[in-house]
Amino acid sequence: xxxxxxxxxxxxxxxxxARADILYxxxxxxxxxxxxxxxxxxxxxxxxxxxxxxVVGEPRNGFIKVRLIDGTEGYIRSKYTKKEPPEHDAxxxxxxxxxxxxxxxxxxxxxxxxxxxxxxxxxSLEKSLATERDHLSRELNExxxxxxxxxxxxxxxxxxxxxxxxGERDLEQLKLENQALKDTTKQDWLIYGGALVIIGIFLGFIxxxxxxxxxxxWDSY
Numbered sequence: 001x002x003x004x005x006x007x008x009x010x011x012x013x014x015x016x017x018a019r020a021d022i023l024y025x026x027x028x029x030x031x032x033x034x035x036x037x038x039x040x041x042x043x044x045x046x047x048x049x050x051x052x053x054x055v056v057g058e059p060r061n062g063f064i065k066v067r068l069i070d071g072t073e074g075y076i077r078s079k080y081t082k083k084e085p086p087e088h089d090a091x092x093x094x095x096x097x098x099x100x101x102x103x104x105x106x107x108x109x110x111x112x113x114x115x116x117x118x119x120x121x122x123x124s125l126e127k128s129l130a131t132e133r134d135h136l137s138r139e140l141n142e143x144x145x146x147x148x149x150x151x152x153x154x155x156x157x158x159x160x161x162x163x164x165x166x167g168e169r170d171l172e173q174l175k176l177e178n179q180a181l182k183d184t185t186k187q188d189w190l191i192y193g194g195a196l197v198i199i200g201i202f203l204g205f206i207x208x209x210x211x212x213x214x215x216x217x218w219d220s221y
Contacts, residue, residue: 023054034076050085050086
């Protein structure tokens with residue numbers, strides 16, 4: 001039994017909440033349903049007076065997000081809604097709607113004129129954009145110069161690196177040639193030394209014999 005009461009209480013709370021979320025288009029206007037919370041939002045549909053809508057979002061910028069009976073969602077101006085179904089005179093509503101539409105058209109024309117004036121030659125916006133364009137152009141030229149200098153420095157670095165490599169190669173070649181010359185000189189000295197040793201040995205054998213022959217010749221006298 002308690003569960004039945006509790007379920008009935010929840011049902012009442014849900015029903016009350018649902019009723020609180022239902023709004024009606026006021027009796028003095030046909031309201032535009034837009035795709036965004038702004039007067040610049042695209043018009044999805046025109047809602048006639050008395051149309052019921054379900055609130056599905058919090059108010060924002062004077063607009064509120066709603067859902068129609070067929071499931072279509074969009075934004076409407078919250079100040080043109082009411083919680084009770086309106087009572088209205090069709091002729092009076094049409095007249096007020098025409099006035100509202102004319103006012104909105106005038107507002108849009110004024111906004112368009114301001115936007116057009118803002119971008120006309122000589123305006124402050126045009127001058128500001130021109131200044132920003134010149135500043136960006138200078139920065140671009142500086143970047144190009146920096147890039148060109150970097151490329152030139154790299155080319156010079158590569159050239160110097162190549163000269164260093166060639167210098168190291170030439171130095172290594174000179175070292176090899178110098179070492180070869182030293183080795184050749186050592187070989188020559190070894191040959192000369194060997195020749196001198198051989199000559200010394202030869203003379204060591206020959207000179208005593210010559211001396212002995214001379215001594216023998218002297219003894220014969």
